[in-house]
Amino acid sequence: MFFLLGIKISAQKCDTIQSIKGVEIRADKISSFSAGLKVQVIDSTTLSIRQGASLAILLSEQSPVFLRSYGPGGVSTLSVRGTNSSQSGVFWNGLNLTQPNMGMTDLSRISTFEFSDISLQSGGASALLGSGVIGGSLQLSNDMKFSIPLQSSVLLSGSSIGKLNGGIKLNNGNTRLAYSGSIVGEWNPNDFKYTDYSGNRVKLEHALVKSISTIHQAEYIINQNQRLSAGLWYQTTDREIPPTMTMTSSDQQQWDQAIRSSLQWTYTGEKQSFFVRSAFVDEKEHYQSENLLIDAFYHLNTLQAEFEYKRYLNKQITLGAGTSGRIIRADVPYYEVIEYQPEGSVWAALAYSHSGTGIKSVLNLRQDFSDGFQIPFCPSFTAVVPVSKRISTNFGVSRNFRVPTMNDRYWVPGGNPDLLPENSWNFQAGGSYVYQTGESIQSRIAVDIYSLQIENMIQWVPGENGIWSPENVYKVWSRGVEVSSKTDFQMYGIKGYFRFGYNFTPSTNKGTTPNGSDNINKQLIYIPLHKVVETFYAEKGKFYTMFSYSLTGKRYVQSDNEKSLPAYSLLDFYTGATFRMAKSGFRIQAEIRNLMNKTYQSVLYYPEPGISFSLNLLISI
Numbered sequence: 001m002f003f004l005l006g007i008k009i010s011a012q013k014c015d016t017i018q019s020i021k022g023v024e025i026r027a028d029k030i031s032s033f034s035a036g037l038k039v040q041v042i043d044s045t046t047l048s049i050r051q052g053a054s055l056a057i058l059l060s061e062q063s064p065v066f067l068r069s070y071g072p073g074g075v076s077t078l079s080v081r082g083t084n085s086s087q088s089g090v091f092w093n094g095l096n097l098t099q100p101n102m103g104m105t106d107l108s109r110i111s112t113f114e115f116s117d118i119s120l121q122s123g124g125a126s127a128l129l130g131s132g133v134i135g136g137s138l139q140l141s142n143d144m145k146f147s148i149p150l151q152s153s154v155l156l157s158g159s160s161i162g163k164l165n166g167g168i169k170l171n172n173g174n175t176r177l178a179y180s181g182s183i184v185g186e187w188n189p190n191d192f193k194y195t196d197y198s199g200n201r202v203k204l205e206h207a208l209v210k211s212i213s214t215i216h217q218a219e220y221i222i223n224q225n226q227r228l229s230a231g232l233w234y235q236t237t238d239r240e241i242p243p244t245m246t247m248t249s250s251d252q253q254q255w256d257q258a259i260r261s262s263l264q265w266t267y268t269g270e271k272q273s274f275f276v277r278s279a280f281v282d283e284k285e286h287y288q289s290e291n292l293l294i295d296a297f298y299h300l301n302t303l304q305a306e307f308e309y310k311r312y313l314n315k316q317i318t319l320g321a322g323t324s325g326r327i328i329r330a331d332v333p334y335y336e337v338i339e340y341q342p343e344g345s346v347w348a349a350l351a352y353s354h355s356g357t358g359i360k361s362v363l364n365l366r367q368d369f370s371d372g373f374q375i376p377f378c379p380s381f382t383a384v385v386p387v388s389k390r391i392s393t394n395f396g397v398s399r400n401f402r403v404p405t406m407n408d409r410y411w412v413p414g415g416n417p418d419l420l421p422e423n424s425w426n427f428q429a430g431g432s433y434v435y436q437t438g439e440s441i442q443s444r445i446a447v448d449i450y451s452l453q454i455e456n457m458i459q460w461v462p463g464e465n466g467i468w469s470p471e472n473v474y475k476v477w478s479r480g481v482e483v484s485s486k487t488d489f490q491m492y493g494i495k496g497y498f499r500f501g502y503n504f505t506p507s508t509n510k511g512t513t514p515n516g517s518d519n520i521n522k523q524l525i526y527i528p529l530h531k532v533v534e535t536f537y538a539e540k541g542k543f544y545t546m547f548s549y550s551l552t553g554k555r556y557v558q559s560d561n562e563k564s565l566p567a568y569s570l571l572d573f574y575t576g577a578t579f580r581m582a583k584s585g586f587r588i589q590a591e592i593r594n595l596m597n598k599t600y601q602s603v604l605y606y607p608e609p610g611i612s613f614s615l616n617l618l619i620s621i
Contacts, residue, residue: 029094029128030121030139032310033320033349035360036382036396038122038430038448040484045497045537047112049546049574049589052157052165052184052616055118055138056107061548061572063120064482064501064531065136067107071606072190073207073239076108080122081450082478082507082527083135087402087422090138091129093217093231094306095262095279098132100328100341101300103405107138109237109256113155113167114182114215116143122482124400124426124452127364127380130324130345134400134424134454135478142180144219144229146173152621155184159614162191176221183214194607195599196245204607206250207242211235226267233260244605255286274309299331320349328406335410343403344369358386370403375421387431395429400452404470408458414469419458422472426452430482443487451479453510475511476524480504496538503531509559522561526603528553530567546574557604568600576616589616 030039042062050058056076060067068085069076077085086103089096097105112118122136129137145151153169167184190207212235219229234257241252264277285298304326311319325344332339347366352359361383368375380398387393404419430448435441457474483502489495507527509519523529530553537546551569576589590613597611 029308029320029322029349032318033128033351033362033364034121034125034382035351035353035362036384036394037125038394038428038482040120040122042118042120044116046535046546047116047118049537049544049576051113051618052155052167053112054108055110055112055140058112058118059107059120059138061550062499062533062535064484064503064533065120065122066505066526066528066531066552067602068526069108069602069606069608071242071601071603071608072188072192072204073209073242074108074603074606075104075106077104078107078136078138079527080120080136081452082476082480082505082524083452083454084524086405087132087134087454088136088138089129089133090140092140092233092260093142093262094277095260095281095304096130096132097260099283099300100302101298101330101332101406103132103402103407109211109213109235110140111165111167111184111186111213113169113184114142114213115140117141122448123396123428123450124380124398124424126400126402127347127366127378127398128349130366130368131343131375131421132402134402134422134426134452142215142217144173144178144180144217145171146178146221147175148173154619154621155616156618157614157616159188159612161188161609161612163188163614178219179217181214181216183212185212186210190242190609192609192612194245194610204242206240206252209237209239211237211239225269226265229264229266231260231262234258245607246605250289251291252287252289254288255284257284258282272309272311274307277306277308279304279306296333298333301329303327316352316354318351318353320347320351322347330406330410332406332410334412335406335415336412339406339410341406342371358384358392360384364398368401368403370421372409372417373403373419373421375403376401376423390434391431392434393429393431394448396427398426400424400426404458408470413467414460414463416470419470420456420472422454422456422458424452424454426450440491441487441489443485445485446483448482448484449480450482451477453477474509476507477510478505478507478524478527480506494538494540496536496544498537499533499535501531501533505529505531519559522559523556525557525559526555528555528567542577542579544576544578548572548574552602565601565604568598569596570598570600571595584619584621586620587616587618589618590614591616 056067066079067076078088080088090105119139125133151171155167157165165186169182172179188209190204193201193203196202215233217231221227236257238255243250259282262279264275266275281302283300287296306324308322323346328341330339345368349364351362364380366378378399382396384394402422409415409417428450432446435443454476456472457476458470459473460468460470463469481504485500488497507524508521532551534549549571553567554564556564573592573595578587594611600608
């Protein structure tokens with residue numbers, strides 16, 4: 001670690017080293033009112049190499065956040081800054097993908113092939129994005145291209161554990177209309193062996209996953225000031241749920257389907273802009289197990305409308321305001337009746353940016369409303385203050401919240417309609433240093449510290465009659481240090497980068513706990529104290545190589561910290577060659593995942609695969 005921290009590093013590529021296209025995040029509030037927030041953008045080089053990987057794999061390799069994986073065939077969820085999976089949001093073009101009944105998003109079922117822009121925002125942002133953004137958020141979008149001929153990409157991939165996946169992506173546009181579309185599919189039996197608790201090598205059974213996803217987006221320029229855009233995302237997954245390491249067999253199966261659609265009209269003038277957006281989400285799930293006598297079908301609908309206004313008062317000051325509303329309909333067999341949950345919000349923001357001094361600051365104010373409970377008023381203030389040409393500082397304070405899920409409130413037996421929203425105050429501060437040596441090396445290192453205190457944290461606990469029920473029982477204090485660095489280089493005909501990230505994340509119980517004082521000051525389960533990632537990439541001519549290393553510290557699996565999973569490290573290797581012709585090209589890439597063949601579990605009793613090999617072919621026309 002000390003050796004790596006001594007290496008000069010960078011966050012942005014110098015134009016003379018490697019040209020990286022600009023990133024536009026479609027969630028307009030993020031792009032306009034996020035100064036001072038920590039945002040990690042996955043660069044286009046990394047996205048190109050990791051096309052076809054799931055978002056869960058990409059983030060576990062490229063970011064020091066923790067991904068909680070329930071093994072092949074199971075879900076993978078995001079944990080940012082010591083929070084749990086329901087306290088970080090995932091957004092597609094500003095639309096929250098979090099399931100309202102579960103409060104989380106499965107990142108193992110989302111492919112990187114379908115997106116051109118992926119960014120991870122760390123820190124509380126409920127004043128900007130609403131419920132659930134206590135730890136951070138993941139933003140997904142696609143760059144719409146006008147006035148280009150038809151462009152297409154075809155991806156084919158096969159793995160030694162039996163995984164086959166492929167995809168097709170299209171982009172086309174004229175002076176008025178732009179279209180972007182993709183379709184990806186996966187067939188994965190997860191055909192691998194692991195070592196059981198008796199020391200025997202056994203094959204993972206009943207683990208087949210089949211999935212299809214397709215996204216289509218279009219944008220039409222009505223006139224100089226007006227645009228109309230639409231998006232449609234269809235996903236379906238059919239998965240066998242394998243047995244855990246303590247089970248002899250499993251017959252559990254789950255089928256999921258999600259249809260997400262949005263329509264937006266935008267007006268952009270010289271001094272002001274605004275948009276009106278509507279969205280509809282239809283989600284279905286069918287869970288079956290003859291052994292457990294379960295055959296349950298879930299159906300949820302979400303209808304949403306949003307209005308946002310921006311006024312440019314002068315060159316330095318931007319005023320923003322907006323309102324949103326949505327209604328959720330949940331037809332769940334474990335609810336007494338079909339439940340409806342209306343929600344709404346109003347917000348205002350003031351952004352200041354001075355081009356001469358480089359000072360930027362944002363004040364956000366937000367009030368949300370929901371049927372059945374009072375949501376706290378959420379302000380936030382963030383700022384960036386340059387100290388010199390090479391050194392910059394940032395700080396921020398925010399109040400954040402998460403409303404209870406519909407399962408928390410309505411599940412029978414045990415649901416608690418009297419739950420309060422989780423409430424958090426977040427503080428953060430940091431600094432960065434930029435170093436450049438001529439045109440060959442550009443480096444940046446950043447250090448961030450943060451503290452967030454969560455009150456009324458919801459936990460399912462056993463009641464007097466033995467029935468588990470959610471209660472506002474926990475107070476949590478999460479604090480930590482984040483170190484990130486990047487160096488871009490070009491020398492001796494070789495260009496590339498080195499990236500390093502380290503998160504130190506104490507996240508402990510403070511206050512009342514359901515099991516008594518033994519849990520006070522104990523680390524939350526499945527929150528590693530240490531997480532390290534390193535990536536090295538180099539290319540020369542047609543050929544390139546990338547190494548990705550990650551170290552995940554031990555994770556406690558009991559609230560009293562008496563039992564834990566050991567730390568594990570993973571090394572992945574990628575190498576390939578790109579061949580270009582006049583109007584087309586192709587790339588062939590070989591991959592070795594878990595090169596050191598480590599035996600590990602991300603979550604207790606859910607085995608992960610050892611070393612595996614895959615071959616990818618990407619054709620561009």
